[in-house]
Amino acid sequence: MIKKLRIKLILASMFSLVVVLFVIVGGINILNIFQVIQRADMVLDILETHEGQLPKLSNLLDEEGDPAYTSPEIPYESRYFSVLLTEDGVALATDTEQIVAIDREDAIDFAQDVLVLGKERGFVNDYRYTVREESNGIRIIFLDCGRWLDTCRGFLLSSLCISLLGLAAVLVLITLLSSRIVKPVSDSYEKQKRFITDAGHEIKTPLAIIDADAGLIESESGKSEWLDDIQLQVRRLTELTNDLIYLAKMEESHDQLILIDFPISDLVEESVRSFQALAKKQNKTFRSQIQPLLSLHGDAKSIGQLISILLDNAVKYSEENGEIAVRLEKQGRTIRLSVFNTTPSIAKSDLDHLFDRFYRTDKSRNSQTGGYGIGLSIASAVVAAHKGKIAASSKDGKSLEITVTLPA
Incomplete structure (x- = not known):
């Protein structure tokens, strides 16, 4: 940055x-x-x-x-x-x-x-x-x-x-x-990242204690609505903390990625199979077109998380009976991954901010979808770490397509 x-x-x-x-x-x-x-x-x-x-x-x-x-x-x-x-x-x-x-x-x-x-x-x-x-x-x-x-x-x-x-x-x-x-901005940005990382690690300990205490109370006094709510919120906070720590590490540790040649076609197919069942359960059409035998030089773990974030976002924010489509292909010297999903509506003004931290469109601000608007920020950081490009587009305001281009 x-x-x-x-x-x-x-x-x-x-x-x-x-x-x-x-x-x-x-x-x-x-x-x-x-x-x-x-x-x-x-x-x-x-x-x-x-x-x-x-x-x-x-x-x-x-x-x-x-x-x-x-x-x-x-x-x-x-x-x-x-x-x-x-x-x-x-x-x-x-x-x-x-x-x-x-x-x-x-x-x-x-x-x-x-x-x-x-x-x-x-x-x-x-x-x-x-x-x-x-x-x-x-x-x-x-x-x-x-x-x-x-x-x-x-x-x-x-x-x-x-x-x-x-x-x-x-x-x-x-x-x-x-x-x-830019040194003052650089110093402030570095302090912010260190604060997020340090605070995240400090928060994880009390969250683990709260979760353990709630489980102990549940074993002694039985289940209750309040204990279930405590455990749910603890899991959500733990997930958010882990995401913030991961995002901070991705932004400050590009050189520490483990870069290897791995079969990205297999990785995408595996992720697609995982989300197809969830989409079918929600009566959503899930199509995929994956070019076989494609390999990528990069960090397999972070690319896997990138794919999961995009698929999860497509399934989560598509409407009931909606359509989801995944396409992986090689174009020249790049590998192009696109994830498409229909959506009730999305404004053009939202497209430029989808990759900002904690940004969510107004109609997605509800507890049913979970999420905190940080997933696409992580996706953007992963793509940047691999010197690629990520972009969001919508042809009709009723669909969203996120395209990732990575050097082959």
């Missing part, structure tokens, strides 16, 4: 950091691209106004009387070309005097590609273009944004590398510090 808590803490911290970095780095890089587009469009607007040429005048003013250039060097550092086409895409004229990397054929190819796209502005490779209709054709003007875009790409790569280094550093730090963060 504590290990899972540490993992969840690390994952939550890293996920939060990734989201924050994604927003910051992504926002900055998007802003850089937006500025490149804005700057390119400003130059293209001037090129459109002057028929594909940049006037080399640092004091050129725009329509509002402000300087048209953000920098007087723009006319000298900008590389651009233009192509005049007919509506059918036939080149009428080209102007590539202000660029060396593009010749006439390349310029015409770019222009014809843009004409097919049908957009007024956009990018072709590293060239920002604008389409302008003139009296004698369609002029497409291209501006070389390669240097600006290279700067953006370099910043993007640098920011990603720095972010990854930061994530790695935070991962190391949070991994080292997470043990200290």
Whole structure:
């Protein structure tokens, strides 16, 4: 449990950091691209106004009387070309005097590609273009944004590398510090388990004395309603105490399990035979489908208790004339055990809590069923000790299926 808590803490911290970095780095890089587009469009607007040429005048003013250039060097550092086409895409004229990397054929190819796209502005490779209709054709003007875009790409790569280094550093730090963060919870959890184990052993002694004294009184004065009730409650308390001790041991002693290869098919068949008679006595239909000759590497005793808990739960909480079904099969590298039973009703909200200690659905809170809502907690602990998975599902709210998946 504590290990899972540490993992969840690390994952939550890293996920939060990734989201924050994604927003910051992504926002900055998007802003850089937006500025490149804005700057390119400003130059293209001037090129459109002057028929594909940049006037080399640092004091050129725009329509509002402000300087048209953000920098007087723009006319000298900008590389651009233009192509005049007919509506059918036939080149009428080209102007590539202000660029060396593009010749006439390349310029015409770019222009014809843009004409097919049908957009007024956009990018072709590293060239920002604008389409302008003139009296004698369609002029497409291209501006070389390669240097600006290279700067953006370099910043993007640098920011990603720095972010990854930061994530790695935070991962190391949070991994080292997470043990200290969860230490109070870990200490409290360990104390709780020790208390349950110690208290359970202390309670077992007076319960045994009470049971022995009740038996002695019964032998001397005969049976009575009160003695029967005392003995019944002593047995129930003893059962609960043993379950709590077993659950605590399962949660704290995973490494002490005796793991061997054993025939799980035979174990399930034996348990099924034991509960079939009980189900038949209660007029309940009990079906089983067990794949033969399946073996499992695990603790046979705890797996046997797991099977008994699931079958007992199915028989106990199915209604009269209900249906119970057990299925054992191998799926790939796992062994899947499912126990199905009909039930008067079960809410979806109950499914997530069935494996919590002392949790029982409202309609099962009666003395007739016995139990304390701890059986499925033990089942979950056994499955966890074998590095498997356990889940509860209900398709119609009138049935319950508990599925256990264990590594074969």
